Amino acid sequence: MLQSGCAECKVYVCRTGHLEEAPETCPMCLTGVVDTRATYSAEPVRQMARVSAQIEAAGYTRWNRVEETIELANRLGYKRLGLAFCSGLREEARILNRILVANGFDVVSVACKTGSIPKEELGLADVEKVRPGTYEAMCNPVGQARVMNEAQTDLNIVFGLCVGHDSLFIKHSEALVTCLVAKDRALAHNPIGGVYCAWGYYHDRLYGGHRQP
Ligand code: SF4
Numbered sequence: 001m002l003q004s005g006c007a008e009c010k011v012y013v014c015r016t017g018h019l020e021e022a023p024e025t026c027p028m029c030l031t032g033v034v035d036t037r038a039t040y041s042a043e044p045v046r047q048m049a050r051v052s053a054q055i056e057a058a059g060y061t062r063w064n065r066v067e068e069t070i071e072l073a074n075r076l077g078y079k080r081l082g083l084a085f086c087s088g089l090r091e092e093a094r095i096l097n098r099i100l101v102a103n104g105f106d107v108v109s110v111a112c113k114t115g116s117i118p119k120e121e122l123g124l125a126d127v128e129k130v131r132p133g134t135y136e137a138m139c140n141p142v143g144q145a146r147v148m149n150e151a152q153t154d155l156n157i158v159f160g161l162c163v164g165h166d167s168l169f170i171k172h173s174e175a176l177v178t179c180l181v182a183k184d185r186a187l188a189h190n191p192i193g194g195v196y197c198a199w200g201y202y203h204d205r206l207y208g209g210h211r212q213p
Helices: 045-058 065-075 087-102 141-151 165-172 192-196 203-207
Strands: 080-085 106-111 155-159 176-181
Touching: 045 065, 065 087, 065 155, 065 176, 080 087, 080 141, 087 106, 087 155, 087 176, 106 141, 141 165, 155 165, 165 176
Parallel strands: 080 106, 080 155, 155 176
Antiparallel strands: none
């Protein structure tokens, strides 16, 4: 049974403006909920939304995500960037740090293991570690966010934080957050690969045995 919602829409009239053809389940039928003009009329939301849209058009299919992130920060006049990285991507984080510095930014980079709090303090048993029998520090996204809040960063970049840890980082960051790398250890940090292959290689794993037409 398919759930209703935008993902199952057949008309996408929100893209064309022919709103009279919107289906009954369309969020636009919820009067006032998706009409967010009042929110976008106030700064800093207005500026972020406007500049994001300008970048979308200016570099469409040409600028990669690193370039877009730099462009976003430049156009917004941001000088201090937070780089919240996974320690498993420390080599890549060093490269990005140098790229950002070369582009004139002041970078506050913080690794996920900062604080070095043992996983046992979260209630994890030794067998639940990645490598049982060894010292494993928990990822500390709240700590990463706190360092960046203290440094009053203008924009924070998620760089390969684990699923869930990224949620905590975003929740605790005072600055707006953008994701540059979404962690996916199985697919070279290219999580949409799982979706692209859901019709075939990953079908049974992802649909839990519910065969799709
Ligand atoms: S907003 Fe309405 S028209 Fe647009 S995709 Fe969702 S259901 Fe379809």
